Amino acid sequence: MISRRRGAILAPVALAAGVSLGGMAAPLAAQQAYPAWFLETPRLEGVALAVGYAPVYRTADSARAEAERDGTATLALHAGLRVKAGTIFEVIPGGQGLFRGERYEEAPLGAPPAVRRLASAQVGNMTLVLVATREVGPPFDGARPMSIEAPPWVGQPPVEPGALVAVGVAPRYFYEKNCWGEAERHGRQQLAFAVASRTRELSKGTRDEDFAVLHVEADVLLRTVEVRARWADASACHALVRATGGAPR
Numbered sequence: 751m752i753s754r755r756r757g758a759i760l761a762p763v764a765l766a767a768g769v770s771l772g773g774m775a776a777p778l779a780a781q782q783a784y785p786a787w788f789l790e791t792p793r794l795e796g797v798a799l800a801v802g803y804a805p806v807y808r809t810a811d812s813a814r815a816e817a818e819r820d821g822t823a824t825l826a827l828h829a830g831l832r833v834k835a836g837t838i839f840e841v842i843p844g845g846q847g848l849f850r851g852e853r854y855e856e857a858p859l860g861a862p863p864a865v866r867r868l869a870s871a872q873v874g875n876m877t878l879v880l881v882a883t884r885e886v887g888p889p890f891d892g893a894r895p896m897s898i899e900a901p902p903w904v905g906q907p908p909v910e911p912g913a914l915v916a917v918g919v920a921p922r923y924f925y926e927k928n929c930w931g932e933a934e935r936h937g938r939q940q941l942a943f944a945v946a947s948r949t950r951e952l953s954k955g956t957r958d959e960d961f962a963v964l965h966v967e968a969d970v971l972l973r974t975v976e977v978r979a980r981w982a983d984a985s986a987c988h989a990l991v992r993a994t995g996g997a998p999r
Contacts, residue, residue: 787890825883838852
């Protein structure tokens with residue numbers, strides 16, 4: 751198994767047709783209530799939705815405005831984005847792979863859309879805002895604690911005909927918004943590796959032991975990228991990320 755030293759993320763790919771990212775860990779010690787629209791993104795015909803993040807500021811309006819800008823940037827990725835990613839592992843005798851570094855770049859293919867703020871909430875030390883490409887109803891309310899049991903998609907992403915599905919994972923941080931943002935980014939990285947990836951190997955070693963350095967890289971276009979669900983335990987945040995398709999550059 752190839753693992754990252756700096757967190758609980760496994761790499762390079764976690765997909766419906768591939769291996770799973772992350773095992774089952776202990777549940778959250780404190781069961782905070784999260785908006786239902788955060789735990790599972792509503793599905794509305796012809797409407798794109800995204801969650802934006804910000805810290806909690808003394809002025810709630812400032813926090814919501816920053817979260818709305820963040821959500822707008824995420825919605826810009828929904829229509830399409832280009833992802834350039836690379837991950838380096840060192841494979842040591844015995845087959846263990848050690849994470850040695852990565853690069854990741856993503857850019858939307860179009861300008862940020864005009865958005866409508868549908869709902870907002872404060873959970874712990876983060877501000878959440880639900881934005882959409884147009885005004886929709888009914889009101890988005892309701893909250894519940896994070897499930898103690900991991901949903902099935904954490905262990906195995908669902909298979910959807912005509913779509914790519916991956917699970918992004920990130921270690922928990924003091925500022926929870928950073929954990930979710932990295933998990934979503936990691937999910938998009940996994941989608942890119944699934945569309946097209948190239949592995950280059952550089953072998954090295956001594957008379958008795960051989961080593962190998964693996965460089966996995968991808969440069970792809972992804973379409974209709976969205977976060978479908980979120981779940982966290984005491985050690986990591988998990989984001990279920992979906993795209994309707996992609997193509998190599």
